[in-house]
Amino acid sequence: MRGKFTILPLALLLGFSTQQVNGQTGPKPGRLSDTTKLSEVVVVGYGTRKVTKVSGAISTIKSVDIEKLQPVRVEDALQGRASGLSIINSGSPGSKPTVFVRGIPSFSGTDPLVIIDGVPQTLTDLNSINASDIESINVLKDAATTAIYGVKGGNGVIVVTTKSGKRNQKTDINYSSYYGFQEVVNTVGVLNATEYGAMVNEGSRLAGGGLVFSDLSKLGVGTNWQNEVFKRAAIQSHNVTARGGSDKMTYFLSAGALQQGGIVGGMDKSNFTRGNLTANLIFDLTPKLKFIMNTTGVVLNSKGVQENSFNSVLGSAINFDPTVANSNAGYSNLLLSEIYNPLTKLDNTYNKNVGTKIYGKFEFQYDILDNLKVSTRFGYTKFDNDAKSFTPLVFYGPLNVDNTMNADGTAVAGKFNQVNHDKMGNFNWTWESFANYNFKYKEDHDFETVLGFALAKVSGNALGASRQDVPFNSWEFADFTAATGTNTALNPTAINGYYYQYFRRNLSSFARVNYDFKSRYLASVTIRRDGSYAFGIDNKYANFYSGSLGWIVSEEDFFKSKFINNLKVRGSYGAIGNENVNPQFVGIITGGPSYGPTGNSNGYSFGDIFVPGATVGSAANNALRWEKQIQSNFGFDMIFHKYKFSLSADVFRKSVDGLLFTPSASLYLGTVPIPTDNIGSTQTTGVDITFAYYEKIKDQVKLSNSITFTAAKNEVTATNTDGTAKIFGGYYFNGQSQSVTVFEKGFSPGYFYGYKTDGLFQNEQEIAAAAKQLGAKPGDIKFVDVNGDGVINADDRTQIGNPFPDFTLGWNLTVEYKNFDLNAFTYASVGNDIYRAYERNGNYTNKDRRILERWTGEGSTNSAENPRYSFVDANNNSRVSDRYVEDGSFVKLKNIQLGYSISNFPKRIKINKIRFYAQVKNAFVITKYSGFDPEIAGGVLDTGIDRGAYPQARTFALGIDVKF
């Protein structure tokens, strides 16, 4: 009986809520399939395991929560709900967020592995799964649970299980739909036209020039371009599912359509559309032989605008001249290149992507004995994307130097419009065969074993063509077949094309033994052996192993706590890997110039006739191997105080070695790129906590809370052979090309790197007294002489911020009262810094409002954010410094939803239940950050760099769920 009661708090612990189903009262876990009614199981690699018997670290999200959020991408539902997972979302419709499972292991290739119904896919593939098809998501976090995926498991594993049918049940039909609109949450404070005119005048005057605007009173407030480019955009989703089955087969069928417009430019220019059809079928071919076929077809269409750079649509909206009238025909006579009227830019953005994907599996399961099952499964993903973009001839204004069209509509000499077609396709498959054998030894010794092998291949290719001279300079005729450009000696790129292909292959075998004694002592051992086509010939195979132990203390006879109802302690240790290498070989390159990092060019011009050459172009490292991670985890799960509370906490430590770095090698080896070697390492330590609280007040109000806490600390512990290597990233342009982030020994990966500021120079004496700083004048920023050599130079750059949060918190609250239900999800990120990189900083670009507080004379201000303003910046106040670093900590009310359910319909109306709801996403954001949105996604080296990143929208939606 005890086991039965533990279900509820555990269910809460795992993040699913209680609800009233079919008039039945009392708490009950969310939808469970018939086979797992009594004891919840989690899906682990090549099998399932009772929650109570798991001794590794797993976070679980159930369908109920996913349905509450109505996410466009599934990761959205994991943010803050699964502890140990760090997710930074992007606002661009359908785009991939940054996802880290337990810290940052590397500078590249950090995406966790995604398994959908047993079939390996990628994080990118999560854009094509319909949220209403998902039964559960398990995030495997430690070596004990991921080692079964070996060389693919190093970054953690997200296991998605989709719904399946129910045996002997009549068809259960669900319809759900919502419609809403989205709008921008914050805009950036920039100058109005009068303020802008005054600042331009001041900048010019201080640089020794004349007034640019002779009469400021004519300028008024002018145009705030952000208001012109942000549009309200609709979002809608419609789904129908049907599930049921006979005694020989079960089915789950689903059809869904989703359309999200982008708030930058609106639906016309920026959108994401997805259509899904799914059929998950299980047939009993014989009493012992089962055939499972899951098939999903997806159509993914999208349009996009240029993003995340100073000259993108948003970057232009921030930086463009506010004195220009708000129409797409308006032009600036001051800003003559790089930054254009954002409406002109938006109007001339034409592209579309049409993606089609089919994925799924064919699986046979044969029960040789009652407790011995053999499965063989072929999983596949086939994706094709067909993209088209059109670059028209554009007129940006009479003085603009980047015009491709003259004012009269003719092309500028040497400029052409162009249509580009890009097609890419891939076909990835995995064939896995494995046997599950479960047995008992002397009653109390329980064994569950798996043994199997897998073959996998990833392959793809891409080809594209472009052509100039599209008739009428119009999107309508933008197609290769309609364009008329032909190559000539002077213009060899009127017609252009390319093609490339790639593949990867893996071979793996694996085994696992789970053991428990009296359901009290748990142990698990996993071994995997992986071979990869990419590894060097001396290291073709890698072995991974892990072990875990668990002890359900509360099952012991001596355990007689009234307060603690259930307590499990567990620990794990193991090795897993990462395969982010490419095969190396001694290659010969032929032809001409090289655009590689070492410029290892070929060929020579004899006279003016170019003769191609050949040389050694690559070298091999036969010892090339996988990135190896050693992970240890210790945690406990506890249920206490009348089964109302649960607490699950884990501490972990993760050492990654074998990061690919280029060893420092003698320069006299020449310019053949030095082959990378597995010599870098990182270390991560962290804590994941999930706390849940359930309360029922007078059988009327049901309250459930779940709080997650995720923290990880990362450090790069080795790079190249002499520790000097730095991998730079976070590039942006503010008049000079700048780099902000570095992956470097001794620091957190991707930390911000630049000058520290120490206020402003108030007078000449202060300049004379300070370290020598070229070009400094009173009112300029005083930079810190970090190395104390008396000179401010590049050697004084140091750590000025870290884009990754110290910790994140998620709080999911559900309240049910009679027919009402309320869900509120709050997410907080603390300690993440943001580097403000969207200011172009040109003489005539618009400026952040901070400039109004600038230094205007001795004592006016000493804030390094507000140096004097002059067109001539000899002090280089705009260099990378903490002037641009802001605290990006935030609290977001990510989702609030109020629902009302009606059930108990008369029999003749064939409706079981209807639920209406109203929902607001990103209802409010509390942050000190002055940009659009403090969540700025990117890779390890681009996270937190705000170049005008696409902000997440606030969404207002109304929805309905009907169960027939």
Place this chain on the structure above:
Amino acid sequence: MKKGISTIVVLSVLILTLASCKKWVDYDPHEDFKQTELDYLRTEADYRTMAVSVYTPIQWLNQSVVVGEIASDNAVSGGESASDVLSLQQIDDMTHNANNSTLTELWQAAYEGINRANYMHQYKAKNPGGNTVSFTGKEALYGEVYFLRAYYYFHLVRFFGDVPLFTEKRLGLTESKSLKRTDKAQVYAQIESDLLSAIAVLPSVQIQKGRVTKYAAQALLGKVYLYQQKYTDASDMLANVINSNAFSLPSNYEGIFLSSGENGPESVFEIQYSNTSPYYNWGAVNRGQGNYAVQQCGVRGINGTDSMPYAAGWSTNLPTTDLASAYQSGDKRKAVTVLDIAAYKAAHPSYNITYQEAPYKNTGLYNQKFLPRKGQTSGQIELNYLNNYRTIRYADVLLMAAEALVKSGGSEVKALEYVNLVRQRAFGDNTHNISASGNALYLAILDERRLELAMEGDRFFDLVRTGMAETKITGFVKGKHEVFPIPFEEINISGLSQNPGY
């Protein structure tokens, strides 16, 4: 029974799969359509194509000419400010240290050339597959390879003194950090031996312009002897070139440096650049087919009518007034070598010239031999100027021969004849002929070298080898600045010793 069958089926599937394992995870570059070294050097065409790329790195050395002048009394580094083109500023001011990107590039590019030549040498008898590929002209082809290897080592020894010497093969990662510096006498011996091998097999005429000929090898060897003060050897070697009558001095000095004058009758060896393969890699600006050093010479922001010939540049390699005033009046070389932009503007009002004065170290003079001209670049215009380097001109050969004759006690009459051939062209008459002898003649020859070859990259090295650097170059420290520092990165990684004083 049924159970048994299933078990057998399952087991056989398992066995079959595992049996094919090995192949499944092997990687064959051919699957990616990539050529490996075993696929190459299997035909005559492969050998010939690969030899072309042994030439490539000589194009990457274009900054050696810039450094050879800026380090001397002929040119300054100009630029936008004291911190612009820092590596050149420091060389100009004789404050350069081992951390110098230009010197690092000149080191590494030359070693890539050596590795390429070595790779050809390594597989001369047998290719990587172990087979011998014989063809007519193979030896002559290897003559070019050995010439180029000598050229790279000569470049290194001139710049850096003692340098690591290896000739057997292309070095791989396992040989990293394994070498020490070799005494420059040994490096010179290797250069001489490579050039002698080349001379023995090279033809005197090549159909393709810019290919190495026997005379180019002889002229370079003459120069190599001269640098070692082996005057008799130099004199004898250079006589071969002069007596071949294969070269002459065209009367129009200016014409040599126009694009129409490339590979002309005076050209003994010319490093080829062209604008026909536009290149755009800003990460490795010297590695295309264009001559990056040309853009450096240009007048900032120069603009004018269509007929005004010049294009804008960066003013980072400016002739000094000292050089300009070294020309006697009537010397036509002055106007060809230095462009006084203000005078030029005044003389050509119809061009409507506007330009920005060089912001730093302005001399008002520009390096006209390599000034960017309209229509001579393409694509990424800064990187693709077509101007060849006239690396060894016949005038150079004549002046070297004259110097060698004087220093070796040979015929001063001949020496005078050679110098005066050069002067007659420069002045367009015989009245400026010189008639000195002994040391005066020697000094006159050196002066003539400066005037004739100014801005072509030899000045600094001529001053050093003749012991005049200390008096002519401000900031020059004897015993230190004769050679440049070994790049810091190389010292740091490979543990090489540094040159004295750095």
